[in-house]
Amino acid sequence: MKDHTLIAKVSMLAGKIMLKSGAETYRVEDTMNRIAVAYGLKNVQSYATPTGINFSSDIATDTHFNRISNRSNDLHKIAEVNSVSRQITAGELELKDALKKLRDIENAKLNFPGWMQIIAAALVSGSFAMMFGGTWPDFIPSFIAGGLGYAAMLGFERLVEIRFMAEFFGSFIIGVTAFIFIYNGVGNELDRIIIGAVMPLVPGLHITNAVRDLMSGHLVAGISKGVEATLTAFAIGAGVAVIFAFV
Amino acid sequence: MMIIIQLITSFIASAGFGILFNAPRQALIQCGLVGMSGWMLYYWVVFTGMDVVPATIFAAMLVAVLSQICAKFYKKPIIIFNVSGIIPLVPGGMAFNAMRHFVENDYLTAVELSAKVMLLAGGIAIGLMFSEVVNQVVRKFPAKR
Numbered sequence: 001m002k003d004h005t006l007i008a009k010v011s012m013l014a015g016k017i018m019l020k021s022g023a024e025t026y027r028v029e030d031t032m033n034r035i036a037v038a039y040g041l042k043n044v045q046s047y048a049t050p051t052g053i054n055f056s057s058d059i060a061t062d063t064h065f066n067r068i069s070n071r072s073n074d075l076h077k078i079a080e081v082n083s084v085s086r087q088i089t090a091g092e093l094e095l096k097d098a099l100k101k102l103r104d105i106e107n108a109k110l111n112f113p114g115w116m117q118i119i120a121a122a123l124v125s126g127s128f129a130m131m132f133g134g135t136w137p138d139f140i141p142s143f144i145a146g147g148l149g150y151a152a153m154l155g156f157e158r159l160v161e162i163r164f165m166a167e168f169f170g171s172f173i174i175g176v177t178a179f180i181f182i183y184n185g186v187g188n189e190l191d192r193i194i195i196g197a198v199m200p201l202v203p204g205l206h207i208t209n210a211v212r213d214l215m216s217g218h219l220v221a222g223i224s225k226g227v228e229a230t231l232t233a234f235a236i237g238a239g240v241a242v243i244f245a246f247v
Numbered sequence: 248m249m250i251i252i253q254l255i256t257s258f259i260a261s262a263g264f265g266i267l268f269n270a271p272r273q274a275l276i277q278c279g280l281v282g283m284s285g286w287m288l289y290y291w292v293v294f295t296g297m298d299v300v301p302a303t304i305f306a307a308m309l310v311a312v313l314s315q316i317c318a319k320f321y322k323k324p325i326i327i328f329n330v331s332g333i334i335p336l337v338p339g340g341m342a343f344n345a346m347r348h349f350v351e352n353d354y355l356t357a358v359e360l361s362a363k364v365m366l367l368a369g370g371i372a373i374g375l376m377f378s379e380v381v382n383q384v385v386r387k388f389p390a391k392r
Contacts, residue, residue: 022268024326075270075327082324112266124263127256131286132340150267191347195340199260200267202339205330211372237346244350 004041004057006095008064010088011035013102015046015053016066017081021074022205025049025213025221031085035098038089049221050228073205076110114154121200122147129196138192141181146197149174153201164235170201171239179243190247194240203232250287257286257335264331274327277317281332285310289336300363300370303336307374310336315378329375338367 011032018028025048032046032055045056045063050071056063084101087093093101112120125146126139134142153170160166178193187193206229214222261282265275289306293299314328345360 023324027324027326073268075265075268075274075330077269079271079274079323079327083322086322111269117267120263120266124260124267127260127263128335128339130252130256131260131335191344195343198343199334199339200264202334202337202342205268207337207368208330208333208371208375209326211368212375215372215376233342237343237349240343241346241350244347 003039003095004061006099007036007039007041008055008057010039010095010099010102011044011046012053012055012064012066013099013106014081014085015048015055016068017102017106018078019048019050019053019068020071021077021081022071022209023078024209024216025218025225026216027078028053029218031081035085035088038091039095048218050224074110077105077108080105080108080110114151117154118147118151121150124200125149125197127196128199129192132192132195134192134196135188138187138189138196141178141187142193142196145174145177145181145193146200148177149197150200164231167201167232167235168239171198171236172242174198174201175240175243179247194243198236198240201232201236203229206232253290254283254287258283260335261286261331264334265327268330270327270331271323274317274321274323277321278328278331281310281313281317281328282335284313285332286335300366303338303367303370304374304377306336307333307371308377309374311375311378312381315382333371333375336367336371338364341367 014035015028015032018031028048029046032048032053033044036044036057041057043058045059047054050068052065052067054063054065081102084093084098084105088098122143126143129138129142149170152173153166156166156169157163174197175194178190178197181187181193182190206225210222210225210229213225258279262275262279264282265278270278285306288309289302292302292305310332311329314325314332317323317328318325341360342364345357345364348354348357348360
């Protein structure tokens, strides 16, 4: 059947979008298999790791491969691909339409605008400072430090390709801002302010995904995601630690 | 009063994380509610004197069950509700404290805190997996009859 390549294309594209948006590996493989089976393939083999996906329409046929270079958090795209895959399994979507729909999703910019993300990060920071036992005077410093830190991370991420460095600079700026506030007598506890402000950078999604993947038997994916999370946590810790080295 | 502050802040924190992770706009309120319930259970259980590790496990279970329900009801992948709901339980503060003690050459306290962080992360994982297990068992049970 000549359709094989097209089916492979559709399910590879779905897998690629999901993996780029930070979905769990088991969900990526599951979605790819479901799509392919819904279009009538048997014995589908798919294998996803955080850095690439393999797909084969049968045991001894050609294997398709796609490299994933950058990953981000985009739950909206995961949900969109999920609904497309639901439509496909229900038999409501033709192959060509599915491909077109997935291409649209891939190119769509569903992100919240940057200023909104920064405000959200600031609110999250202030709230966390309160949740971890801070007092009201800690709210505003944490709010501002968190917003600045997240904005700095977004900015550096555009400048430098390495995410690790962007996180390092972001948490460094959080540390500096918090220290300036405390030095000038605004806010009560340096620790609470910094902890709250750092929370938006914490790799919570990666940690949960890593453990989830490990437990469902995707050992390679789980370990590599865990390493990514540890590296991020280390970057954040190091950025703040620079401040403590001088205090 | 303290409870109300905790309710509001945990809701804002979870919903805000929904924005950071770019969750679909219609799901933000639910994300916030899931996170709020998890955090309130944790807060209350710790308040009554339970250790933080079992408290985290129970709260994570609640988050997982609620996300499971939301996922079923709104026909969206579970990860959307899961991730932002679990965020308040992530031991970020403790991990940070551990890092801080490392920098201050106080290795004993640092290692102690790191071990606790590992336990808490494991607790979250167990809680999340537990609801999955329950879900699988429930789904298979009627099929046998």
